[in-house]
Amino acid sequence: MSLKSERRGIHVDQSELLCKKGCGYYGNPAWHGFCSKCWREEYHKARQKQIQEDWELAERLQREEEEAFASSQNTQGAQSLTFSKFEEKKTNEKTRKVTTVKKFFSASSRVGSKKAEIQEAKAPSPSINRQTSIETDRVSKEFIEFLKTFHKTGQEVYKQTKLFLEAMHYKRVSYSYDVLNENTLLAV
Incomplete structure (x- = not known):
């Protein structure tokens, strides 16, 4: 009977635990595989992008509303x-x-x-x-x-x-x- 050293339990490759950005720190599943430092950077970028998109949407809606108001005023004979x-x-x-x-x-x-x-x-x-x-x-x-x-x-x-x-x-x-x-x- 040969005794083999068998590992029992869950085996996880070390590379799966590291941060997605490759900074050398360990990632966290709650942060989608990023370490805390990289997560803050990614979250900040995503948040800034969302804010920018929201501003662009708000500006576009404001322009459309102003144009609609101006056209309704023009049809009534009044100038904006x-x-x-x-x-x-x-x-x-x-x-x-x-x-x-x-x-x-x-x-x-x-x-x-x-x-x-x-x-x-x-x-x-x-x-x-x-x-x-x-x-x-x-x-x-x-x-x-x-x-x-x-x-x-x-x-x-x-x-x-x-x-x-x-x-x-x-x-x-x-x-x-x-x-x-x-x-x-x-x-x-």
């Missing part, structure tokens, strides 16, 4: 705003708000004519440029009619409501502008 027009509009709105604030503090001490107040209450706000639905128009008219029953108090409530809506619109526009700038800086 360029960035310079946006800046001009924003500057005009800031200037108008400064004069509104000045009027607010100076107008509280003197009393204007009733016709001027009624005319101001009826005039639509130039700062809120949005497409309104039929339902919004109907509700707005009902609200104004309701406030007319309260005369002077109703006019004051209308003014305060209008100022509040303008402030909320301005905050929304400036917030989205700030987010856009922040995302642009992150891309660089």
Whole structure:
């Protein structure tokens, strides 16, 4: 009877345990055969590639959305705003708000004519440029009619409501502008 030295158990070749990149360290099945150093490099590359693809997709979708919006505006007879027009509009709105604030503090001490107040209450706000639905128009008219029953108090409530809506619109526009700038800086 010859005694052979037989190995029992699982035999794994040493090369199967080493890192896929051949750096000399041992790989890990959880890291797809890479060592910790090479895994971090591969994961970072894959993550950067995914981020880049996501940015490209987002930019493409943004362009498509802008083109669709511009074409819908052109079919309605309106021209799309360029960035310079946006800046001009924003500057005009800031200037108008400064004069509104000045009027607010100076107008509280003197009393204007009733016709001027009624005319101001009826005039639509130039700062809120949005497409309104039929339902919004109907509700707005009902609200104004309701406030007319309260005369002077109703006019004051209308003014305060209008100022509040303008402030909320301005905050929304400036917030989205700030987010856009922040995302642009992150891309660089």
